[in-house]
Amino acid sequence: MTVALVTGGGTGIGRATARELARAGARVAICGRRPEPLEQVRAELEAAGGECLVVATDLRKPQGVVDLVDRALERFGRIDVLVNNAGGQFLAPAAEISLKGWRAVHRLAVDAAWELTQTVATRSMIPNRSGVVIFVGFSPRRGIPDMAHASAARAALENLAASLSNEWSRYGIRAVCVALGTILTEGLEGYGSEQIAAWERTVPLGRLGTPEEAAAAIAFLASPAASYVTGTTVVVDGGADAWGLGQPPPRPEGH
Numbered sequence: 001m002t003v004a005l006v007t008g009g010g011t012g013i014g015r016a017t018a019r020e021l022a023r024a025g026a027r028v029a030i031c032g033r034r035p036e037p038l039e040q041v042r043a044e045l046e047a048a049g050g051e052c053l054v055v056a057t058d059l060r061k062p063q064g065v066v067d068l069v070d071r072a073l074e075r076f077g078r079i080d081v082l083v084n085n086a087g088g089q090f091l092a093p094a095a096e097i098s099l100k101g102w103r104a105v106h107r108l109a110v111d112a113a114w115e116l117t118q119t120v121a122t123r124s125m126i127p128n129r130s131g132v133v134i135f136v137g138f139s140p141r142r143g144i145p146d147m148a149h150a151s152a153a154r155a156a157l158e159n160l161a162a163s164l165s166n167e168w169s170r171y172g173i174r175a176v177c178v179a180l181g182t183i184l185t186e187g188l189e190g191y192g193s194e195q196i197a198a199w200e201r202t203v204p205l206g207r208l209g210t211p212e213e214a215a216a217a218i219a220f221l222a223s224p225a226a227s228y229v230t231g232t233t234v235v236v237d238g239g240a241d242a243w244g245l246g247q248p249p250p251r252p253e254g255h
Contacts, residue, residue, distance in 0.1 A: 001027055006028065010034060013215065023048075027050070029071075041054075078124050087150075113157065121168065134222060139180060142241070161177040161231065165230040178217055181209055181240045
């Protein structure tokens with residue numbers, strides 16, 4: 001039976017992904033910093049007949065990565081699918097992003113994802129000569145106003161997926177990035193209805209995506225049905241990347 005590890009698995013896209021993978025028959029490990037939402041997901045999955053390990057940990061700390069992998073391997077013996085979903089960002093004009101803020105975003109989205117991926121690969125996937133690593137990126141891929149720090153971090157994941165596929169395909173490991181558009185999660189709802197409506201106007205399909213739609217794409221890519229997909233980025237964004245920003249650019253100063 002497949003074993004899947006999903007970071008940021010207590011809420012939003014991570015929670016929906018854990019549900020979808022469990023529905024497909026996987027045993028699931030989820031992690032996050034807050035125990036309460038993780039336990040709620042565990043109870044839900046186990047009530048439906050699934051098996052779920054919860055690890056409350058901070059992936060920004062190297063020991064947090066080690067503890068997570070230790071517990072997952074102790075419980076399940078292997079990790080077949082890794083979904084690097086954990087991340088955090090904030091809206092800010094590029095000129096106002098401090099170095100501390102920049103590093104905070106990259107520490108979780110890029111550095112922690114890499115530390116966990118390398119650890120899972122060397123301790124389970126490479127020895128077992130199989131595995132799937134999925135990174136969660138952003139769309140539009142050409143850049144997002146007020147998200148320079150986060151867009152740059154997620155773009156790094158696209159290149160990382162391609163690079164790993166070049167090196168690890170010989171071990172039977174696939175690496176894919178899923179570039180998600182604006183997904184209506186609990187966190188996004190905190191920006192308010194006016195901002196949500198503005199985001200909706202930039203999407204050709206006329207609405208934001210749901211966590212379940214994102215999870216369905218991730219689960220497909222983790223499945224044998226996608227066994228020939230690796231080293232690429234799959235865009236799930238309602239057509240936003242194809243359209244562009246979908247709004248007028250700011251007027252140059254002095255005009």
